[in-house]
Amino acid sequence: MILFISDLHLQADRPALTEAFLRFVHERAVAARQLYLLGDLFEYWAGDDDLADPFHQQIVAALRGLAEAGTELFWIAGNRDFLVGAAFAAAARLTLLPETWVIEDHGRRIVLVHGDAQCTDDVKYMAFRAQVREPAWQQQFLAMPLAQRKQIIAGLRENSRKDQGDKSYEIMDVTPAAIAQVFAGTGATVMIHGHTHRPALHAADGRLRYVLPDWEPEAVPPRGGWIAIGDDGAITRHALDGSRLP
Template identity: 50%
Template sequence: MTTLFISDLHLDAERPHITELFGRFLDAEARGADALYILGDLFEAWIGDDDPSATATFVADRLRVVADGGTPVWFMHGNRDFLVGQAFADRAGMAILPDPTVVDLYGKPVLLMHGDTLCTDDVAYQQFRAQTRDPVWQAQFLAQPLAARIAFAKQAREASKAHQSGLASQGTMETITDVAPAAVAAAFQQFGVETLIHGHTHRPAVHALDVDGRPRERIVLGDWYEQGSVLRVDSQGHRLEALA
């Protein structure tokens, strides 16, 4: 049997082929897996569990089929869908994991994160993250009319694009938006694990590291902007592969 890890699908109405690819992935693989872990940014944006979009309905219905078929579905908030709440989780049949979380993976403790907290050099983003994770801010935001929340999400996406464009023009995009080595080392030290799985950076790879004289492994999941990406793990090892 196999455990599946995905992240950074960024599903929305503007890329229906990716939503369809996700549906095929769920039907073909996820329904027979030991578990499915979604490590954040399942959606391009999330304005509240009352989101009436067809994409949200499609995802909830398809994930519910997977969960009802016996495959546990675990979800971790990302930087785009941190407002996914218990109501949507219940619709989709998935359980919400805190970030970070250590899970037992075939007898081995593995640290799971979305990955954005590791990008500590991006000070502007970390300040925004602290603001939007505040329960008071979230309650005030969710109390606004749906139209106002939709407008805010659009504005936030444009601000994110402008921020990244500014970093690119300064030549700092690659370093600031990637993980900071010190933050990665600190995570390994704090949790005492040998393996870390995360997304967020859209730089799929398997990194062999040395932290405090011990070999460690950092596995970065890929995004789904142009194609799919999945990490398959079983008792024999792991495979990080693209989906078309």
């Protein structure tokens, strides 16, 4: 089977979340043919020179072990970890993909994105996104000392929290026009994405759009889970405990 996850926002000070991810790796993903990580695996990524961090080493080791056990790993960057690069990919034994990727399965074209690029009503975020995705900006940012980069990221995260409090749910969600554009541009009939933290299955015009959940195992009730494509081609949504969702 093929598995898809996103929006875990892994960080060292959330051990329950790390435990949930490692359990998924050892109990679920190890049985999969492929695992697609569709962005925001980490709460933030300051650059591949942070690979020596013990927490990052723990996560990379889990991914590498999964790859060595036979599961192919693929990565699409999120809005929090778009600075993941070739060194991380080599250490984790995964393949970096562009921000829009199409796979073929059981005669269907399935398009994969993180989802932030389709939140086009959030004009302020889209301008920020365009800036930080520029190679020149990234080169300049990565040239700064690691500690300075982490301070800047902490400030950006705090500003983001404040901004979100002033934005409506509609502005922070994907827009129908942007979704339609992805479908039209790729010829896909199925889309899988994350980012919005609003897990659901949307059906319209003969097309299906699956939205992945964010992971909050500490919440009551717990949130999280994955999407699977079985050997029979069936696409299913699963909660953290593995149970199937509608």
